[in-house]
Amino acid sequence: MKTNLYDKDYYLWLEETVQLLQEGKFTYLDIPNLIEEIKDMGISQKKAVKSNSRILLMHLLKWKYQPSKCSKSWKCSIIEHRKRIRDSFEDSPSLKVYFADNFDLCYQDARELAAAETGLSINEFPIESPFSQQDTLKPDYFPE
Numbered sequence: 407m408k409t410n411l412y413d414k415d416y417y418l419w420l421e422e423t424v425q426l427l428q429e430g431k432f433t434y435l436d437i438p439n440l441i442e443e444i445k446d447m448g449i450s451q452k453k454a455v456k457s458n459s460r461i462l463l464m465h466l467l468k469w470k471y472q473p474s475k476c477s478k479s480w481k482c483s484i485i486e487h488r489k490r491i492r493d494s495f496e497d498s499p500s501l502k503v504y505f506a507d508n509f510d511l512c513y514q515d516a517r518e519l520a521a522a523e524t525g526l527s528i529n530e531f532p533i534e535s536p537f538s539q540q541d542t543l544k545p546d547y548f549p550e
Contacts, residue, residue, distance in 0.1 A: 412439040455494050455501050456508055462487035462542060463516030464523065467531055470549035472524055481548070488543060509539050 412419045419436070426434050465484045469476055494501050513535040521528040541547045 412436055451494060451498055451501060452504055455491060455505055456512055458487045458490045458494070459505060459509070459512040459542075460515045460519060462491065463513050463535070463537070464519040466537055466542065466549055467516055467520040468524055470536065471520070471526065471530055473550075475524075484548070485545070488545060491543060506539060509542075510535070 411422065419439070423435065423440060426432070462484060465480050465487070469480055469484070491505065495505075517528055517531045517533075520526070520531055535542075537547075537549060541549075
């Protein structure tokens with residue numbers, strides 16, 4: 407394997423790495439970059455859960471605190487981001503712990519996003535989430 411292939415042609419590096427693994431040619435693998443890629447995969451999954459949680463919570467806040475402006479678009483966004491989180495949990499059940507551990511942080515971010523998007527003061531939204539983690543993920547939950 408070319409030593410700089412990872413930097414020159416990432417996709418080709420991936421193809422060659424897969425081929426080497428399938429053929430059992432482990433001594434030819436670019437181990438340092440392979441390790442980094444595996445680490446990055448985990449980081450990427452965590453970022454997706456965090457991002458989807460923020461957007462979901464933001465839309466739940468908008469739904470609760472601007473009920474007169476509720477739209478089909480907001481409802482679709484709530485449903486879509488719940489599905490994305492559910493899919494992440496199906497692929498990697500251990501991410502449920504990550505979701506729980508980061509729920510409060512995601513809620514704080516969602517407050518900021520909701521304030522920016524609605525024009526309401528951030529103080530209009532409670533400091534602690536009015537939604538439980540369980541309700542946030544329930545397919546049929548829409549706050550009143």
